Amino acid sequence: xxxxxxxxxxxxxxxxxxxxxxxxxxxxxxxxxxxxxxxxxxxxxxxxxxxxxxxxxxxxxxxxxxxxxxxxxxxxxxxxxxxxxxxxxxxxxxxxxxxxxxxxxxxxxxxxx
Amino acid sequence: xxxxxxxxxxxxxxxxxxxxxxxxxxxxxxxxxxxxxxxxxxxxxxxxxxxxxxxxxxxxxxxxxxxxxxxxxxxxxxxxxxxxxxxxxxxxxxxxxxxxxxxxxxxxxx
Numbered sequence: 289x290x291x292x293x294x295x296x297x298x299x300x301x302x303x304x305x306x307x308x309x310x311x312x313x314x315x316x317x318x319x320x321x322x323x324x325x326x327x328x329x330x331x332x333x334x335x336x337x338x339x340x341x342x343x344x345x346x347x348x349x350x351x352x353x354x355x356x357x358x359x360x361x362x363x364x365x366x367x368x369x370x371x372x373x374x375x376x377x378x379x380x381x382x383x384x385x386x387x388x389x390x391x392x393x394x395x396x397x398x399x400x401x
Numbered sequence: 402x403x404x405x406x407x408x409x410x411x412x413x414x415x416x417x418x419x420x421x422x423x424x425x426x427x428x429x430x431x432x433x434x435x436x437x438x439x440x441x442x443x444x445x446x447x448x449x450x451x452x453x454x455x456x457x458x459x460x461x462x463x464x465x466x467x468x469x470x471x472x473x474x475x476x477x478x479x480x481x482x483x484x485x486x487x488x489x490x491x492x493x494x495x496x497x498x499x500x501x502x503x504x505x506x507x508x509x510x511x
Contacts, residue, residue: 319497330407330488330503331445338497346498378444382499389435390490390499392444 291315294379294393300401301366301373309364309396311379320362321380321390324348331378337362366398374400403428407489407502414509417478422487422505425471430494434472436465437488439504445488448474479509 292313301307313320319338323331333346337356351370356362362381366373376397382390404427414420426434433452437445449458451467458465462483464475474487486504493500 321499323501331501333498333500336497382497389447389450394444
């Protein structure tokens, strides 16, 4: 089945630690995205990538890093510099310049303990 | 700066009571406007794409419309299963950036 997979579903991190969230897609999409969602809030864009080995900062990139070494993978690292990392993280992928819709994973809920 | 603003933040409806959600946008060139539905703890599910002013799309009890500055999602005779958060997003004309609004949480009571 084609789709986008995020793992893990739940993640706990101690303060001061870096943690990496996984996002894999088998839809052959060019574009991939990372969003953060806080309770009762919409989606805020962290980073996005239009092509392998290239990515752009979104609206709230501070404290996060990404890589795009393969077309199907777009991992997000939440670094210790992110002061309030507890949130629901969503990954999405989309065909390139076309106006096809973005497909979302089921999310990773990160909690700092 | 690009902005996507949704209103109201929350909407409580009686079953069968039709209503509309608003998404107003300010973007430097619009490639497409998207509507999604999100259930608690889940990823958003795609509903509609609108490309140009005057366009309309329908699916069951939902109908989306687009003008040059805003989009409406009309819910006709809603049922409790229509309860969800509805999100609006815009894709920029000249890059792949996809920006979302804060959403409208709809609760439909039986």
